[in-house]
Amino acid sequence: MQFFASLYVITLPILLVLDVIWLSLAGRTIYAAEIGGLMRGSPNFFVAFLFYLLFAAGLVWFVIAPAAAQGSISRTMLTGGFFGLVAYATYDLTNLATMKGFTAKIAIIDLAWGTIVSAVVSGLALYAARLFKAI
Template sequence: MQFLSAYAAALIVFGILDAVWLSIMGRLLYRPTLGSLMLDNLRWAPALVFYFLFPVGVVHFAVLPAFAAGSLQTALVNGGFLGLLAYATYDLTNYATLRVWTLTLTLVDVVYGAAATAIVAGGAYGALRVLASAGWI
């Protein structure tokens, strides 16, 4: 029950956070930088696979260890580190291989990924603490 509760919380926090980020930065950074490389319409299947899969990793590697330790700091640090690794893998590969991928885009996206994943892990950890305090899990 802990995993499912943390997963639901992570999914909600990540969905909201990324929707806000992409709605703002899509037009300010991604579209101006990537231009014609971007699709006019999103490919929903791979996007949904990512959005449903990434929180599994956040819960497994950050939230549950933090909950076991009773430490918000563990959730934030582990989440931030996971986000750094995941987003750096994507961004550095693109920076190494795509002509239009800029250093600015790489740095902004990696920092966002680390911060967002830390926030998601912290939010899911907080939700678990609330549910546990109420005796629901």
């Protein structure tokens, strides 16, 4: 259990920092321009934080912990990227199929971001865990 907790404590802040940077710089402008009418005036931070807690747990359980024993960082990033693609596709493709005003452009951008951030977070978390001898 301590093994997973250590990886989680490393993974969660990396995910939060990268996603906050994305959303506050590029993401906010892009999303507002494309789907501004669907967006809240301000995010529900409690619900957003629940997403980050669960998503970080998923990365640790399905990607980073299995890679810790034998995985290379590049392999971990590849697996993390695929995990992110699948997870973000659940959201984006469902929205594209069911919501008026949710655009293919946003779906593609969001899928790309989910893939990239998941790959980078997975690689950085494994690297940091090894660096700090958490694994």
